[in-house]
Amino acid sequence: MGIFSPGFTGRRREPRSDLPPGQYLENGFPVLSFGPTPHVDADRWQLTLTTETGERRTWDWQGMLDLGPELVENTDIHCVTAWSKLGTTWRGVPLDRFLDGLQTEARFVMAGSADGYTTNLPLQEILGRAWVAYEFDGAPLAPEHGGPVRLLVPHLYFWKSAKWLTSLRLMVDDAPGFWEQNGYNMHGDPWREERYW
Amino acid sequence: MSSSWVPATLVDAWRETPGSRTLVLDARLEPALAGQHLDIRLTADDGYTAQRSYSLGSPAGAERFQVTVDRLDQGEVSPYLVDGLQVGHQIEVRGPVGRWFVWEPTQTEPIQLLAGGSGIVPLMSMIRTRELAGGTAPMRLLYSVRAPGDRFYTDELDDLAARGRIDLQYVFTREVPEGWPARAGRITGALLHELTLPPEDGPTIYVCGPTGFVEAATKPLMQFGHEASRIKTERFGPTG
Numbered sequence: 404m405g406i407f408s409p410g411f412t413g414r415r416r417e418p419r420s421d422l423p424p425g426q427y428l429e430n431g432f433p434v435l436s437f438g439p440t441p442h443v444d445a446d447r448w449q450l451t452l453t454t455e456t457g458e459r460r461t462w463d464w465q466g467m468l469d470l471g472p473e474l475v476e477n478t479d480i481h482c483v484t485a486w487s488k489l490g491t492t493w494r495g496v497p498l499d500r501f502l503d504g505l506q507t508e509a510r511f512v513m514a515g516s517a518d519g520y521t522t523n524l525p526l527q528e529i530l531g532r533a534w535v536a537y538e539f540d541g542a543p544l545a546p547e548h549g550g551p552v553r554l555l556v557p558h559l560y561f562w563k564s565a566k567w568l569t570s571l572r573l574m575v576d577d578a579p580g581f582w583e584q585n586g587y588n589m590h591g592d593p594w595r596e597e598r599y600w
Numbered sequence: 601m602s603s604s605w606v607p608a609t610l611v612d613a614w615r616e617t618p619g620s621r622t623l624v625l626d627a628r629l630e631p632a633l634a635g636q637h638l639d640i641r642l643t644a645d646d647g648y649t650a651q652r653s654y655s656l657g658s659p660a661g662a663e664r665f666q667v668t669v670d671r672l673d674q675g676e677v678s679p680y681l682v683d684g685l686q687v688g689h690q691i692e693v694r695g696p697v698g699r700w701f702v703w704e705p706t707q708t709e710p711i712q713l714l715a716g717g718s719g720i721v722p723l724m725s726m727i728r729t730r731e732l733a734g735g736t737a738p739m740r741l742l743y744s745v746r747a748p749g750d751r752f753y754t755d756e757l758d759d760l761a762a763r764g765r766i767d768l769q770y771v772f773t774r775e776v777p778e779g780w781p782a783r784a785g786r787i788t789g790a791l792l793h794e795l796t797l798p799p800e801d802g803p804t805i806y807v808c809g810p811t812g813f814v815e816a817a818t819k820p821l822m823q824f825g826h827e828a829s830r831i832k833t834e835r836f837g838p839t840g
């Protein structure tokens with residue numbers, strides 16, 4: 404058992420089964436990014452997917468909408484800086500739809516952003532649990548939260564949900580993205596507290 | 601870096617301002633780089649825990665780890681660290697964390713630092729690290745605070761500025777010192793243009809503070825022509 408802090412009572416007394424270990428409940432929506440917020444125009448936004456053999460697919464805004472967005476409701480998100488936000492609502496296109504009919508041996512995907520950010524994710528694990536999201540709480544996604552389009556992978560720490568998403572690169576072998584090269588975990592499961600190396 | 605919690609003993613502490621306190625911690629952690637942070641964990645007697653991140657203000661490699669915590673009156677963790685924790689008592693820490701928002705003495709390019717409020721802490725670590733290394737690359741600090749009495753490390757910074765070791769610029773957002781030539785107000789593009797190193801100097805820029813400050817500072821800097829890849833940011837929290 405850890406070390407007690409005499410006189411510290413804390414605010415939230417009842418244990419919550421919906422908060423992963425070490426997380427606290429946040430009602431605002433803090434921002435974490437490694438650099439300035441890039442301003443990406445939805446009209447000029449494109450998403451490019453590249454397979455391990457070099458095959459490419461590209462979508463623009465309308466092309467993304469044509470894949471069939473859905474409402475993602477009552478979703479909990481967990482940031483590695485220890486805040487969690489419960490019951491959030493998003494609109495986005497399931498990641499699976501971007502991969503429909505594709506021949507690939509890839510087991511990982513590197514998501515890339517307009518500002519050069521990258522993050523690696525296990526492909527099979529996130530299929531059915533990841534979206535390309537463009538609305539938060541019924542409104543267009545704000546730039547500081549990754550608008551116009553970000554990845555949404557709620558079951559992993561939120562740095563895996565790349566903001567300003569512009570590319571998906573399928574990979575046979577895993578490779579570290581930006582934070583993963585800078586001290587953070589390759590996988591990032593909040594329930595197992597996979598925060599750091 | 602270690603991903604497990606270790607005990608840390610508070611060996612010394614002092615007020616930095618009426619609402620903030622510097623804590624000196626003794627903990628068996630790996631040496632830090634300038635700009636890194638620790639996670640601090642508190643445990644109530646019923647086992648309830650709360651953790652938050654705090655940047656290190658001590659120089660890279662320092663034997664003792666130093667943080668400066670600003671009290672948020674409604675906050676869960678910061679009031680305890682500022683007013684509750686006693687010298688000799690222990691908390692738990694983890695880290696040091698982060699490999700991106702760091703400055704290393706091997707960097708020779710000019711450095712522009714921009715701090716909003718407690719965002720000065722990791723930048724102070726960079727300044728102190730450069731002092732210890734006898735670094736000569738130009739370093740300029742723009743430090744935005746509400747009022748003169750809210751400044752951290754005032755004597756140390758003023759002394760470094762007086763000796764020409766850093767170029768120091770204050771911006772006061774609510775209240776200015778007597779006789780101050782400018783009015784109180786938040787940073788603007790015009791002010792940043794006047795007070796920060798221009799893109800021609802090729803600086804690496806470190807911006808740290810509340811999210812609103814970081815956003816307000818980085819947008820104009822990019823418009824002046826600084827490359828986004830040369831602007832490193834650390835966002836402390838949602839408000840400003």
Ligand SMILES: Cc1cc2nc3c(=O)[nH]c(=O)nc-3n(C[C@H](O)[C@H](O)[C@H](O)COP(=O)(O)OP(=O)(O)OC[C@H]3O[C@@H](n4cnc5c(N)ncnc54)[C@H](O)[C@@H]3O)c2cc1C
Pocket residue numbers: 429430431484637652653654655656667668669670671672674675676677678679718721722810834835836837838839840
């Ligand atoms: C990498 C990193 C480094 C940090 N370094 C420092 C540091 O050197 N010194 C320091 O004092 N703090 C630092 N912080 C902020 C610190 O982690 C806590 O968020 C802060 O002390 C508030 O915690 P709390 O438990 O007292 O308040 P909480 O109970 O978490 O929050 C109380 C209320 O204030 C809001 N809030 C949370 N954080 C902030 C904030 N920073 N500013 C304004 N409102 C906020 C919350 O949304 C909430 O509504 C750092 C944060 C990060 C992510």
